[in-house]
Amino acid sequence: MILLTGGAGYIGSHMLLKLLESNHKVVVLDNLLNSSYESIKRVEALSNKQCIFVEGNIRDSECLNSIFNKYNIDAVLHFAGLKAVGESTEKPLLYFDNNISGSLQLLMSMQKYSVKKIVFSSSATVYGDPDELPISEECPMSMPTNPYGYTKMAVEQMLMQVVESDPTWSVATLRYFNPVGAHDSGMIGEDPNGTPNNLLPYIAQVAVGKRDKLFVYGNDYATYDGTGIRDYIHVMDLVEGHLSALDYIVNNLGYHVWNLGTGSGHSVLDMVKAFEKASNTNIPYQIVEKRAGDIASCYADATKAHQQLNWFAQRSIEDMMEDTWRWQSKNPDGYTN
Ligand code: NAD
Ligand code: UD1
Numbered sequence: 001m002i003l004l005t006g007g008a009g010y011i012g013s014h015m016l017l018k019l020l021e022s023n024h025k026v027v028v029l030d031n032l033l034n035s036s037y038e039s040i041k042r043v044e045a046l047s048n049k050q051c052i053f054v055e056g057n058i059r060d061s062e063c064l065n066s067i068f069n070k071y072n073i074d075a076v077l078h079f080a081g082l083k084a085v086g087e088s089t090e091k092p093l094l095y096f097d098n099n100i101s102g103s104l105q106l107l108m109s110m111q112k113y114s115v116k117k118i119v120f121s122s123s124a125t126v127y128g129d130p131d132e133l134p135i136s137e138e139c140p141m142s143m144p145t146n147p148y149g150y151t152k153m154a155v156e157q158m159l160m161q162v163v164e165s166d167p168t169w170s171v172a173t174l175r176y177f178n179p180v181g182a183h184d185s186g187m188i189g190e191d192p193n194g195t196p197n198n199l200l201p202y203i204a205q206v207a208v209g210k211r212d213k214l215f216v217y218g219n220d221y222a223t224y225d226g227t228g229i230r231d232y233i234h235v236m237d238l239v240e241g242h243l244s245a246l247d248y249i250v251n252n253l254g255y256h257v258w259n260l261g262t263g264s265g266h267s268v269l270d271m272v273k274a275f276e277k278a279s280n281t282n283i284p285y286q287i288v289e290k291r292a293g294d295i296a297s298c299y300a301d302a303t304k305a306h307q308q309l310n311w312f313a314q315r316s317i318e319d320m321m322e323d324t325w326r327w328q329s330k331n332p333d334g335y336t337n
Contacts, residue, residue, distance in 0.1 A: 006079030008035035058102035068113035075117035088148035099151035136301035163255040170249035177231035177261030182327035189327030191334030204328040218290035227268035231261040231299035234315035244309035261300025278321035
């Protein structure tokens with residue numbers, strides 16, 4: 001049985017669907033801080049399978065212990081966390097408490113019940129502004145400029161040192177590049193609270209008429225059209241990467257790190273054009289000042305995951321746009337309609 005923390009969230013709900021479809025038994029632990037139980041109901045309807053849902057906090061050791069006590073958990077997929085970069089700079093202690101202390105409680109409970117396999121959702125943010133592109137796992141981590149990034153780096157360090165102290169653990173740290181898109185049913189997808197921070201949810205809300213125009217943060221970066229370049233990866237490819245990583249750590253002890261990206265970069269203006277094409281809409285935009293903390297380009301060297309996990313991202317930019325549009329147009333108000 002798998003414990004999936006954060007399973008009601010954007011990526012976690014797609015992970016839950018993939019796990020249920022692959023005949024895994026799953027306990028989801030989520031406090032619904034940034035999500036809705038509706039996502040779980042939709043995943044259960046899509047898969048025609050049920051999970052065990054526990055509404056609770058990863059910082060609550062009693063809750064964690066009762067889960068490990070009651071269910072025979074083989075491995076943990078750890079998605080729960082807060083992820084808004086801007087909010088993290090305003091409320092760093094909240095982020096340290098939730099993401100670092102929460103992960104610590106989870107690891108202590110796992111140790112207590114001898115559950116020693118974990119897949120952790122990290123981020124390419126741990127590379128900072130890289131010296132070389134594409135970014136391979138060999139690229140050193142650099143001190144993140146915001147508390148959110150710091151929490152990812154801190155949890156990675158914790159996991160590494162746990163394995164050093166006890167080599168019977170198996171840990172997969174997955175560094176996501178830019179997850180986008182939705183399941184192709186249009187039933188589950190990303191439902192951000194308030195104004196979206198990330199590019200694609202913002203574009204999708206312009207397309208559906210919820211926002212007037214996109215603000216493009218800077219057009220004088222050293223890139224082919226001056227706008228920022230990122231490695232956008234379809235959320236279904238991303239969760240398939242987790243299944244491969246899970247298989248790997250079942251058979252290989254130790255600490256493992258993989259980038260999950262496509263290996264290709266696209267500019268902000270490329271994304272606008274591709275979305276317009278997929279949705280047959282017009283996305284008005286205005287160039288504004290650069291956003292603090294942004295970098296010009298970031299894309300993965302994804303060969304390590306290909307070689308070791310036999311995984312690579314298969315879905316195209318067109319798939320990402322069409323699936324985002326299907327989700328957004330069917331659910332203009334996310335899960336609340
Ligand atoms: P999300 O906010 O949609 O999902 C996170 C889930 O965790 C939510 O359902 C939330 O309610 C839950 N949660 C938060 N704190 C909790 C706590 N203390 N106890 C129990 N549940 C808690 O975010 P997402 O986009 O699905 O991201 C999932 C993971 O992937 C996060 O760890 C995030 O930092 C990481 N990540 C995301 C991206 C991205 O672009 N979305 C990129 C890199 C890494
Ligand atoms: C952001 C976070 C990063 C996090 C990642 C995935 C910041 C500084 N970084 O990265 O820590 O891991 O999300 O969750 O917030 N853009 C616009 N207009 C918008 C939104 C974005 O022009 O309204 C541009 C950005 O400048 C960037 C690109 O679009 O060039 C992608 O932005 P975004 O989706 O926020 O992802 P990241 O910047 O990679």
